[in-house]
Amino acid sequence: MESDWRGDKVAEGDWVLLDLYGTNHDARLWQEPDRFKPDRFENWPGDAFSFVAQGAGYVEKSHRCPGEAATIAVMKRAVRVLTKLDYTVPDQDLSVPLGQVPTKPVSGFVIQPF
Numbered sequence: 001m002e003s004d005w006r007g008d009k010v011a012e013g014d015w016v017l018l019d020l021y022g023t024n025h026d027a028r029l030w031q032e033p034d035r036f037k038p039d040r041f042e043n044w045p046g047d048a049f050s051f052v053a054q055g056a057g058y059v060e061k062s063h064r065c066p067g068e069a070a071t072i073a074v075m076k077r078a079v080r081v082l083t084k085l086d087y088t089v090p091d092q093d094l095s096v097p098l099g100q101v102p103t104k105p106v107s108g109f110v111i112q113p114f
């Protein structure tokens with residue numbers, strides 16, 4: 001059996017990957033998608049299909065990372081701690097290789113406390 005998604009054929013047994021990075025950086029959805037602009041979320045109504053770092057859909061009734069709520073709680077705490085620290089960011093390779101899953105900055109993110 002074969003399906004058709006906007007001209008792309010998907011045959012039985014094919015793997016289909018949701019492009020998380022591509023969706024989160026799609027200029028049709030996000031202005032200046034490559035800039036760090038946390039204020040872009042101030043008036044974001046929230047939807048399950050435009051910001052998909054942890055998958056698309058609804059964890060309660062369809063499919064999405066069930067660890068998202070825990071992850072957000074840890075990130076909130078980490079941001080509070082980091083914004084109170086005095087540190088510098090030494091030269092490093094912050095590029096993100098897109099040929100591996102999962103990916104992360106090459107150097108991680110190295111900080112040096114004062």
Ligand code: HEM
Pocket residue numbers: 020053054055056063064065066067068070071
């Ligand atoms: C930054 C942190 C995390 C990111 C970026 C992330 C991302 C993702 C993504 C993209 C998926 C695939 C969703 C899909 O197939 O549509 C996933 C699935 C999953 N995540 Fe996470 N995740 C994170 C943290 C966590 C944590 C902390 C837990 C558990 C405590 C967790 C548990 C799971 C499980 C069990 C699945 C598989 C769900 C399923 O296939 O039904 N994740 N995650």
